[in-house]
Amino acid sequence: MPELKVKGVTIVETFAEAFPMVGTRVIITAPTLEWALISARTMTGFATSVIACGAEAGIERTLSPKETPDGRPGVAVLLFTMNADKLQTQLRNRVGQCVLTSPGSACFAGLEGEKKLKLGASLRFFGDGWQMSKLVGGRRFWRIPVMDGEFLCEATTGLTKKAVGGGNLLVLGKSHKSVLAACTRAVKAMAELPDVITPFPGGIVRSGSKVGSKYKGQIASTNDAYCPTLKAAVNTALPLDVEAVMEIVIDGLSFEAIHKAMHAGIHAIAKGGAREGVTHISAGNYGGNLGPHHFHLKEIVG
Amino acid sequence: MSALTFKLKGKPDQRLDLSPLVPARLARLKQKQIEALVIGTTRAKLSVGDFFKVKGDDAERLRFVGTDKRCDNIGKSLSEGEIVVDGNAGAYVGAAMKRGRIEVKGNAGALAGASMAGGSLAIAGSAGESAAGILVGETHGMRGGVLTIGRHAGPLLGERMRRGLVIVGGDAGDYAGGRMIAGTILFKRGVGRNAGYGLRRGSLIFLREPEDILPTFGDCGVVEFDYLRLLETWLRGTGRPVRLGGRARRLMGDMSVLGKGEMLILA
Incomplete structure (x- = not known):
């Protein structure tokens, strides 16, 4: 299957897993x-x-x-x-x-x-x-x-009770500056849309988490697969040339609102094209077993 | 379908009780049955057909044409639909109404909207005494809805009122808001003596400072009230524009009773 790209930015074939709120x-x-x-x-x-x-x-x-x-x-x-x-x-x-x-x-x-x-x-x-x-x-x-x-x-x-939390996009890039600029653009585009918010600082998370930890009582810990400094030590999800990853988390009053926000976000991120340094747009999930709402990037881009 | 119209044939020689002429009662009646409804108030059993020419077929929309001050109980206990009075109305127009809309293009007699619980009653002319006041046998006056009086209101406006909004375009008589429990009366012009007598809670809003203020109201000075802005915005949205602004002098009272009511005099 050919790799899906938008202006040279690879759209990873995965999905964001979100939860009812x-x-x-x-x-x-x-x-x-x-x-x-x-x-x-x-x-x-x-x-x-x-x-x-x-x-x-x-x-x-x-x-x-x-x-x-x-x-x-x-x-x-x-x-x-x-x-x-x-x-x-x-x-x-x-x-x-x-x-x-x-x-x-x-x-x-x-x-x-x-x-x-x-x-x-x-x-x-x-x-x-x-x-x-x-x-x-x-x-x-x-x-x-x-x-x-x-x-x-x-x-x-x-x-x-139809609200959805945890819609997300992961943005991978060749420099911290390019990823931050792309994410800022995406948050701004999403802010134009009704029924959604991006609750993290400026709408962007730099410390995405995974469930659990090696330490007892710690319910969440750093998402090591996406930490560029750990590429050599863990089962990394990052190519060697990726220098920084940032996440945009989206909460919305409905599934449709998050779907539209992710669509706007992806296109805003990719607006500058691969030349600006963004390499991949991905999303976070837990294998699809925890959250009932799945936002497949391929469908959203389509 | 056209509005079910009742056109008065001539000046009635007695007071008429038009309380049967409400949409809920007329919905399943044929014209002959409607014409047979008794509305006379003397020993002679006079009916609708004796006084009115009836035409139209939409019982949800009633229209009274040429009515005068002897036509009582128009829209009394109204629970649905719309009534337009193309003339004057007698006593008790819209009294105890619960829902629906009544528009009176002329003047109304005593106890207009008395003990009404909801809906909208708009009187283009003046209203007699005890508008939005208390019906005999009731414990409260107006309990909800909106009453607008285009011109003057008689004495005892909103007596023992419990909830709802009254707007008076002209002058109001003595004892306006007397013994009021809650609710709001908006006075665009003057008001008679003893406004707010026995006011427990509730708001009397004045666009002009009343000439006579009871000594049992205490002055709180001028303050910003976002409530006035909210009311102004809502009134504008419902086609009743009134400039209220946000600043008003607040007087609390009536201190001879509970004293948690207020006069807001626009600053």
């Missing part, structure tokens, strides 16, 4: 877009992986005043966990500590969803009895008195 979206608004972003970045901080952060979260996109319920600039945030109870806890803690506290902020539901998660319905107790409930257009909102006026927060937001 539960997800939600909230909309954060503020007096300025800058402050909405500050609030959203704070809320989605330390949320790269459920392995140790409790949740995976990120900014989906910014919203113009015409797109928000209160006519102010806003940001749509996506939050994912492995089950609804954890999502509820993470949502309450993150909105309570990072959005409620942020000057001038307000928080609204961003998803209809099959079921509801408490948002203001939980945070209202901060009002110590002075909170006010308001129904506007059939939606309930809580007005919680705070030192800069009021924190306006919708009572609930929706959750979806």
Whole structure:
């Protein structure tokens, strides 16, 4: 079978293995877009992986005043966990500590969803009895008195159980610089798409992991097959001329959303062609036995 | 299908009870059966056919043409569909309605939208006393939905109101929002004496500062309210544009009762 290439970059015949997650979206608004972003970045901080952060979260996109319920600039945030109870806890803690506290902020539901998660319905107790409930257009909102006026927060937001976490691309290249540039381009392309986030720093992971470790109690450890410094010592997946590998992890509200994001990502990576130094685009999987969602690169490129 | 239309033949010599003329009741009736419905309120058993010329066949959309202030109970307890009143309405228009939409192109009598629980009631003209107020036998006034009054509202607007939104385009009478439990009333112009008397929770929003404010309301000064922006955005989206901005002077009260209600006077 001939090797599949896009602009000289080899598309490895493999697949990304992803897992079901539960997800939600909230909309954060503020007096300025800058402050909405500050609030959203704070809320989605330390949320790269459920392995140790409790949740995976990120900014989906910014919203113009015409797109928000209160006519102010806003940001749509996506939050994912492995089950609804954890999502509820993470949502309450993150909105309570990072959005409620942020000057001038307000928080609204961003998803209809099959079921509801408490948002203001939980945070209202901060009002110590002075909170006010308001129904506007059939939606309930809580007005919680705070030192800069009021924190306006919708009572609930929706959750979806159709979310998918762990869509991924592995980018191999002849230099650290070329791989970083290609991945940055891909993350930017994916950021244009709805319903997905790339939760790692700047959307890129340089420390992909494998399951387990030689050390007891360590549930994940470095993906040695993709570490260029270990080529000679392990069952490496890397050609000798590959100097660096980076991964883009994608979480989305649906299988289709991740499929589209991976398609956009692959083409953005390959945009510069092999001349820029990217040699392969691959994906991480566990043999197909752990995650029910398989994203075959060949089908995505096609 | 055309709207089921009731055209008043002449000025009625008695008050008419039009409460049977709602879509849920008319859906399975033929024209003759509709014309036989009793709507008179005196000992003489007068029916729809005696007062109205009936035409059309879509019972989900009702239209009253040429009605006057003696035509009571239009859309009372409405649970579905749409009613357009091309004229005036008597007392109890939209009272206890649950869902659906009523549009009155003229004025409405007393107790318009009283104890209504949902849906939309829009009165282009003025409304009599106790609009969105409390029906006899009920414990609460308006419990949901939206009531818009294009011009003036009589006294006791929203008395004992529990939930929902009232918008008054003109002046409102005395005791507006009296004994209100919750909900929101938006006053675009003036309001009479003792607004918010006995207000427990709920919001009275004023585009103009009321001339007379009860001494049992405490001033909190001017503050930013994102709630006002939310309300403004929603109102604009539903075709009821009102400029609210985000800054308002807040007065809490009525301190003679629970005192967790508010007057928001736009700054």
